[in-house]
Amino acid sequence: MSARNLSLQPPLLEVRAVGKRYATRAVLENITFGIARGEIVSLVGPSGCGKSTLLRVLAGLDRGFDGEVRLDGLAQRGPSARLGVIFQEPRLLPWLSVADNVAFSAGPRQGGDPRVARLLDEVGLASTGATLPKQLSGGMAQRVALARGLFPQPDLLLLDEPFSAVDAMTRMRLQDLLLSLTRAHGTAALIVTHDLDEALYLSDRVLLLNTAGPHGAGRLVRETAVTARHPRDRRDTALAELRNTLLDGISATPPAYA
Numbered sequence: 001m002s003a004r005n006l007s008l009q010p011p012l013l014e015v016r017a018v019g020k021r022y023a024t025r026a027v028l029e030n031i032t033f034g035i036a037r038g039e040i041v042s043l044v045g046p047s048g049c050g051k052s053t054l055l056r057v058l059a060g061l062d063r064g065f066d067g068e069v070r071l072d073g074l075a076q077r078g079p080s081a082r083l084g085v086i087f088q089e090p091r092l093l094p095w096l097s098v099a100d101n102v103a104f105s106a107g108p109r110q111g112g113d114p115r116v117a118r119l120l121d122e123v124g125l126a127s128t129g130a131t132l133p134k135q136l137s138g139g140m141a142q143r144v145a146l147a148r149g150l151f152p153q154p155d156l157l158l159l160d161e162p163f164s165a166v167d168a169m170t171r172m173r174l175q176d177l178l179l180s181l182t183r184a185h186g187t188a189a190l191i192v193t194h195d196l197d198e199a200l201y202l203s204d205r206v207l208l209l210n211t212a213g214p215h216g217a218g219r220l221v222r223e224t225a226v227t228a229r230h231p232r233d234r235r236d237t238a239l240a241e242l243r244n245t246l247l248d249g250i251s252a253t254p255p256a257y258a
């Protein structure tokens with residue numbers, strides 16, 4: 001367990017016995033975990049095990065689930081400004097300037113807000129406020145999406161494979177940017193990723209979701225604490241060992257409907 005997680009404060013996010021069905025099929029079963037303030041947690045697991053479904057439930061985008069999701073002790077019912085969501089694609093509105101996209105949660109054309117310029121500066125795009133999204137590279141557009149996600153000053157960012165559409169070098173830069181942004185803003189993050197190295201580089205804890213149990217629904221099957229200090233070395237052998245543990249966890253889990 002990470003040092004931050006040992007604090008006496010109640011968790012920022014509490015997920016209790018969450019289950020989700022599509023028609024008669026159970027997709028998630030008995031998901032229970034917490035995230036502390038400022039903590040970075042990754043969620044990994046094979047394709048189709050329910051990672052995006054869980055993120056949608058936590059984001060309040062899907063209310064048809066069992067169990068409870070609490071933020072600071074209050075039951076979550078629908079989307080909240082305290083939870084920012086970032087998807088694999090930047091999903092910027094093409095007819096709005098970069099600045100207006102960043103401030104979109106405040107209204108359609110609020111890009112003049114001084115906080116927008118500060119955020120664009122933080123994500124390394126100080127001079128792009130007036131440009132349109134089509135003028136940006138994929139990595140730049142995802143930086144704008146990070147700025148937009150942070151604009152409402154959320155306590156928790158939920159990210160679904162946020163860097164999987166960019167090249168390897170851009171991905172590493174975006175990982176470092178995410179770490180510096182979450183630290184600077186005190187924001188916690190839950191990051192869904194297929195990349196175990198990314199999970200281990202970024203996170204205080206890695207949660208492994210896999211299809212398990214009699215119904216083949218996604219369950220949390222392992223939790224791995226990552227205590228290496230930041231800045232981390234991507235070639236750290238301790239991280240490589242943790243990667244092997246996670247790989248064992250993925251292959252040891254019985255397949256769905258076993």
Ligand SMILES: Nc1ncnc2c1ncn2[C@@H]1O[C@H](COP(=O)(O)OP(=O)(O)OP(=O)(O)O)[C@@H](O)[C@H]1O
Binds near residue numbers: 027048049053
């Ligand atoms: N709207 C839906 N209706 C019915 N079944 C769905 C729906 N959305 C997802 N599913 C099913 O739920 C299961 C989990 O899907 P989900 O997208 O959460 O997986 P995932 O872990 O995010 O996969 P990936 O890593 O490929 O993104 C899959 O079997 C999928 O087919």
Ligand SMILES: [Mg+2]
Binds near residue numbers: 051052053
């Ligand atoms: Mg997914």
